[in-house]
Amino acid sequence: xxxxxxxxxxxxxxxxxxxxxxxxxxxxxxxxxxxxxxxxxxxxxxxxxxxxxxxxxxxxxxxxxxxxxxxxxxxxxxxxxxxxxxxxxxxxxxxxxxxxxxxxxxxxxxxxxxxxxxxxxxxxxxxxxxxxxxxxxxxxxxxxxxxxxxxxxxxxxxxxxxxxxxxxxxxxxxxxxxxxxxxxxxxxxxxxxxxxxxxxxxxxxxxxxxxxxxxxxxxxxxxxxxxxxxxxxxxxxxxxxxxxxxxxxxxxxxxxxxxxxxxxxxxxxxxxxxxxxxxxxxxxxxxxxxxxxxxxxxxxxxxxxxxxxxxxxxxxxxxxxxxxxxxxx
Amino acid sequence: xxxxxxxxxxxxxxxxxxxxxxxxxxxxxxxxxxxxxxxxxxxxxxxxxxxxxxxxxxxxxxxxxxxxxxxxxxxxxxxxxxxxxxxxxxxxxxxxxxxxxxxxxxxxxxxxxxxxxxxxxxxxxxxxxxxxxxxxxxxxxxxxxxxxxxxxxxxxxxxxxxxxxxxxxxxxxxxxxxxxxxxxxxxxxxxxxxxxxxxxxxxxxxxxxxxxxxxxxxxxxxxxxxxxxxxxxxxxxxxxxxxxxxxxxxxxxxxxxxxxxxxxxxxxxxxxxxxxxxxxxxxxxxxxxxxxxxxxxxxxxxxxxxxxxxxxxxxxxxxxxxxxxxxxx
Numbered sequence: 176x177x178x179x180x181x182x183x184x185x186x187x188x189x190x191x192x193x194x195x196x197x198x199x200x201x202x203x204x205x206x207x208x209x210x211x212x213x214x215x216x217x218x219x220x221x222x223x224x225x226x227x228x229x230x231x232x233x234x235x236x237x238x239x240x241x242x243x244x245x246x247x248x249x250x251x252x253x254x255x256x257x258x259x260x261x262x263x264x265x266x267x268x269x270x271x272x273x274x275x276x277x278x279x280x281x282x283x284x285x286x287x288x289x290x291x292x293x294x295x296x297x298x299x300x301x302x303x304x305x306x307x308x309x310x311x312x313x314x315x316x317x318x319x320x321x322x323x324x325x326x327x328x329x330x331x332x333x334x335x336x337x338x339x340x341x342x343x344x345x346x347x348x349x350x351x352x353x354x355x356x357x358x359x360x361x362x363x364x365x366x367x368x369x370x371x372x373x374x375x376x377x378x379x380x381x382x383x384x385x386x387x388x389x390x391x392x393x394x395x396x397x398x399x400x401x402x403x404x405x406x407x408x409x410x411x412x413x414x415x416x417x418x419x420x421x422x423x424x425x426x427x428x429x430x431x432x433x434x435x436x437x438x439x440x441x442x443x444x445x446x447x448x449x450x451x452x453x454x455x456x457x458x459x460x461x462x463x464x465x466x467x468x469x470x471x472x473x474x475x476x477x478x479x480x481x482x483x484x485x486x487x488x489x490x491x492x493x494x495x496x497x498x499x500x501x502x503x504x
Numbered sequence: 505x506x507x508x509x510x511x512x513x514x515x516x517x518x519x520x521x522x523x524x525x526x527x528x529x530x531x532x533x534x535x536x537x538x539x540x541x542x543x544x545x546x547x548x549x550x551x552x553x554x555x556x557x558x559x560x561x562x563x564x565x566x567x568x569x570x571x572x573x574x575x576x577x578x579x580x581x582x583x584x585x586x587x588x589x590x591x592x593x594x595x596x597x598x599x600x601x602x603x604x605x606x607x608x609x610x611x612x613x614x615x616x617x618x619x620x621x622x623x624x625x626x627x628x629x630x631x632x633x634x635x636x637x638x639x640x641x642x643x644x645x646x647x648x649x650x651x652x653x654x655x656x657x658x659x660x661x662x663x664x665x666x667x668x669x670x671x672x673x674x675x676x677x678x679x680x681x682x683x684x685x686x687x688x689x690x691x692x693x694x695x696x697x698x699x700x701x702x703x704x705x706x707x708x709x710x711x712x713x714x715x716x717x718x719x720x721x722x723x724x725x726x727x728x729x730x731x732x733x734x735x736x737x738x739x740x741x742x743x744x745x746x747x748x749x750x751x752x753x754x755x756x757x758x759x760x761x762x763x764x765x766x767x768x769x770x771x772x773x774x775x776x777x778x779x780x781x782x783x784x785x786x787x788x789x790x791x792x793x794x795x796x797x798x799x800x801x802x803x804x805x806x807x808x809x810x811x812x813x814x815x816x817x818x819x820x821x822x823x824x825x826x827x828x829x830x831x832x833x
Contacts, residue, residue, distance in 0.1 A: 191749075299763060299766075321730055321731070321734050322734075322746075322747065327729075327730065327733065327734060328729050328733075329725070329726060329729040329730035329733075331726065331730075356725060356729050358718065358722045358725060358726055359722075360717055360718050361716055361717055361718060362716070362717060364712070364715075364717050364770070365766055365767055365770040366766075366767035366770065368712055368717065368718055368723060368726045368730075369726055369727075369730040369731050370767055371708050371712070371767060371770075371771060372705055372708050372709070372726070372727060372730075372731045373731045373734075373735075373740065373743075374764050374767040374768055374771060375704040375705060375707070375708045375771055376701055376704060376705060376731065376735065376740055377740040377741075377744075377764065378704070378764075378768055378771075379700050379701050379704045380701070380739070380740050380741065383693070383697055383700070386693075387690055387691070388689055388690055388691060388693050388697065389687065389689050389690065389697055391741055393687045393688075394697060394739065394740075394741070395738070395739020395740065395741050395742050396658070396685060396687060396739065397658060397660065397687055397697045397698055397701070397739075398698075398701060398735050398739045398740060399735060399736050399737065399738065399739050400656075400657050400658040400685050400736075401650055401656065401658035401660075401697075401698040401701075402650070402698050402701045402702045402705065402732075402735075403731075403732045403733075403735035403736040403739075404656060404657075404658075404732075404736050404808065404811060404812065404815075405650050405651075405656060405702075405732075405808070406702075406705065406727050406728060406731075406732035407728050407729075407732040407733050407736045407811060408728065408804050408807040408808045408811060409724070409728065409800075409804050410709070410723065410724020410725065410726075410727040410728050410732075411702065411705055411706040411709050411723075411724065411727060412706075412709065412720055412723070412724050412788075412789050412792070412793075413724050413793060413800070414702075415706075415789065416789060416793045416797055416800060417651075417797050417800050417801050417804060418651065418797075419797055420520075420797045420798070421797070424786060424789055424790060425786050425790075428782070428785070428786055428789070429782075432776070432777060432782060434628060435703050435706065435707075436775055436776045437628075437694055437695075438694055438695035438699055438700060438703040439703055439707055439774070439775045439776070440775040440776075441693070441694040441695065441700075442700060442703060442704055442707075444773055445768070446765055446768045446769040447761070447765045447768070447769075448761060453757070453758075453761060456757070457753060457754050457757055459741075460741050460744065460745060460753055460757070461753060461754075463741070464741075464742060464745045468745055468746050468747075468748055468749045468750070469749070471738075471742070471745060471746050472746050475737050475738050475746060478737040478814070478815055479733065479734070479737045481814035481815070482733060482736060482737060482811055482814050482815065483733065484814065485807070485810035485811050485813065485814035486733075486807055486810070486811065
């Protein structure tokens, strides 16, 4: 079925996310089949997967040798059975409709090998509900990566109450072999970790714009060139450690927490936008950004690839301990 | 007094932040004098400023020619009058004690030229209160940059109710000439924009750790390699535009906001930590990070400089419009 470190992968669902995961696995030379019950999607999806593999190579995010034959080797499933039958790892990339996904997972399980692992790729649903129709929920787990999934390295793995620990560990090992940075959550929480953080940032930014403190273009610049740049090289707790200096973390954190309490008590706390606020937000976004999303994504991918390269770059002045990388001191 | 584009700068306060601003201005060849009422600080501060200028050059964040004579040209003020008398721009980098800063600003105003602009560098106080003892509050404004101030490009400028608009514009122009990215807030808000965003991120991370969802080392990795990496190349609103694709922003945002409402309603909303929670947070930080803060900062600066270089790099494949940079499409 697979050689252990390189399972045969079936990607079920040929939308944007499924294509990204297919491109990622192919770019590392892993065997991939792609299937979608909407068979009309598949030819276009196969072309785009090929494009995305080439883009990964162009961006320096894939080994050209591994990626070379990749798009030719993509198998388009003629049926769910054809796609899944031999797979060691099945990635559920179907749209975010709970009951449709539950049925789809049930069908996948019926045609998959007993040892296959099913991973649902979603940031809005969890294994506890998705696995409702599965006979072997212990072989199912949820994973979540930000867009573009083939470039962003972080992948959160969220086991459900039934997920077998060895399944979680196997998925973690496979993702690490795909050059991802897997992080396992101890339990299911709405939004997972990265979705919550993004939601907190966006709410604060919307609030600052709607309250007239800063305009929308500027708030995006503030985030990118301020907090995000700083946090990309040191997470928020490491940032405190660096702030502490010789005072020691306990003394420093006493002061830092006190200063933060004043800010925390004033942060946005609303849970939804009124119709008028939503309208104003949409108008502000429309006034600010005019380029085609597809073009913006190409540019974003390029800068993101460079950013990741900069954080990894081993061509470092000699005094730097090469084993060190941001957030892993 | 100065040549307009390159004012003579007086930095008042020789602590960590004052040294950073002095290093930044010197590294661009601007004339700088440094003063602190605690005169014992000054010799050590002068050495560190020199070191930080050299580090900026080593990191590729300063022009070696401009920076070459910089540390030799730093003037150590023998008195407040000596430091401030000829300055066009006075940077108040005194510690965060409101009444002490008010008195210090009053003294600065008494010895400064009538045309001098006073900028208080702080993330926790605003011009409306800091300028209480000033005769010319219209020539005073607040500015806030994240640490390390000589590397992070974002500088928020926060005018007070009395600040003259031309003063704000002059400060913005000077900061831009120092290769900063200045963003002007329309009014004073607790924490300013970047402090609020950082506070929102940290609260969410503390919550995830204290609730046992993810451990502290992992949550820092999640932030750095997930949301922060993504947000460094595209602010949260631009991220939505890219997500929208061909659906159009209005349709997409309807869906995106609905999905976010489920997350917003579950985000952390506490304003302070209990003694026990604070204790657990400190222990978790101590268990995770053992390196010396000074070493961590050196490594952080290096990665941050590379990250900024990656986002600016003009050595781009030919098809990329070179005028484009993240968040400025």
